[in-house]
Amino acid sequence: MTRLSRVTRTTAFKLSLLYIAVFTLLSGFLLVYISQNTDNLMSEQVVQTIDAELNGLSDIYVRGGVRDLVQTIDRRSRHPDASLYLLVDFAGNALAGNIARLPTLVLEEADGGLRRVHYTRQGQDISDVERQAMVRTFELRGGFRLLVGRDLGEQLRFSNLLANALRLWLIVVVVMAAITWIFVSRRVMKRIDEITDTSRTIMTGDLTERLPVAGNDDEFDRLAVSLNTMLDRIELLMRSMKDVTDNIAHDLKTPLTRLQIRVESALRDAESGEGYRTALEDTLSETDQLLRVFNALLRIARIEAMAPGDGLERVDVKSLVSEIAELYEPLIEDEGGVLEINVTDGVFASCQKELVVQGLVNLIENALKYGRPSEGDLKIRLSAKEKDARIVLSVEDNGSGIPDEQQERVQDRFVRLDESRSEPGTGLGLSLVKAVARLHGGNLRFTNGNPGLIARIDLSPAEPGSGGNSNGQDGHGSGRDTSTDG
């Protein structure tokens, strides 16, 4: 019973049932319609023929008497068509005609009405007893009765044909439904069941499991592929969540402990107000640093949790790059370096401007901190170009670079290659760049430029002519005189 109810509950079964029902109904309707109409049409024709013959025969009788009528009927009876005739006298003796036997009632009630009767034709074999005909019987003057009719064999054969077609058609429909059902339940439902099973496994906690892809690019493959992409993303989120927790445990506990020690020792040792003051000031700067780390972490987590496509705008890459250059050029010059920019005109990216700016700023600040060559001047090159339908933004320095095997690792949270941690920083800058690149469907990649490091992120180009903000005006003070943003 459970197996049966399982089968009857499937979509495949319901679909097949529906298919049978709808097709039967439709074809039944069609066949009934056709047979009704042809029946009516044929009956009408029969009646018309009968009436015409009757008129003709009664004319002959009126004009030529019974002899002429008998002759005409005899002649006509010899034609092997569907017409039937019978002429009897008042005693019921057949005078002419081609009917051998027929219910006596028909001749007795010769009222001119139409009747459907069974009859036997003259000269037919016995097996042919049950033929049907449509007849009209008239009583003529002098007690004669005349019957004219048409054999209904043709019409009945046609009705039978239609009935048989209907039966055959129903069988075909049922067979087709069964085949559909088998196909649907075997192929389609099996795929759905597979997807259901796999997702159950995934729900129990195995996030590495993926849905099977058959490779024929049907809708199930597409479903599986997009569900798999979703799972990839969920897995990434879960993993980065775990990383954050681990890293917070490790990297934030250290400064918190330091803070605690500082406060405790101030409480124990400080004798003067001045001592407390120093301790508090130290504590404050330590909490500032902690807050900075915390904000950076939250920000990365936020970016990672954003849906790709959120808040994208059309941004002129050239003006974006020159804005950053304008902000950082003085600083780099003060540090004794040079900033070069190299951007192609007319390149528009679809991105979250603020985040991309922050990503590039982080890369530039990294170059400032770690990209200084051992001799000679620091040179930072900020460039943007279109390559393989992506917009590649790169920040290049001429320092010592990052060893190949470390290039992946530096993108992780809190990783700092500067073991002494002498430069101020959180070890989160590149994680943020990576998150920004990911959000834009790209990646953060490093290559060693010998000398120097090249960091690249890539963005999608904006659809030409798509709406949004072109950011074309490059900070020209004029034209902004109504600005009250303060």
Next chain:
Amino acid sequence: MLRILVIEDDPEAANYLVKGLSELGHTADKAGDGETGLQMALESEYDILIVDRMLPKRDGLSVIEELRKSGNHTPVLILSALGQVDDRVTGLKAGGDDYLPKPYAFTELQARVEALARRPKTASQIETTYTVGDLTLDRMAHSCRRGETEIPLQPREFRLLEYLMQNAGQVVTRTMLLENVWEYHFDPQTNVIDVHISRLRGKIDKGFGAPLLHTIRGAGYTIRDAAQ
């Protein structure tokens, strides 16, 4: 002296704010929930409202929206633990005038409150020239002179000086400069703003008498005439 209403549900944070603002010579009232805050803001005249975003009874953004609907245009500074760019955008769209993410330094809050109070309320009140001491900035002619000397400024330097002079006599923090002059809302790790300030200082102060552009340690910058 400013009349300030602090709408904040955490009593410790509210008391800290009220105390700090009173020490600066302002009058500060406090409201512990959105409902009371809205009532008080509607009933009396305040110069500035400081509104926390998450409040009991009525959330901060709806307080601001309600105020704006009733035609009240008192400048609002939104305080919030939500500090991302999109949060700011929602806050400012709801009718807030400035947005300060928690936790904040009191100096930052003070600078922002004072900048808000000085902000021109209607377009006609926007001055076309700013003057501090013998330094004049003509926004129409897009020119800057100190005494008799014409000082050529880059567009961004002009914006920077314009913002500083708009808030003349008040402290302006680095974050405020980055937000208002460059329109970026993140925290650079380097002293990138300081460098721009020092370049500007080189143009407007170097070789002239008393310096006008001052660094306020631990807070930011201010432009003011020492004689005033």
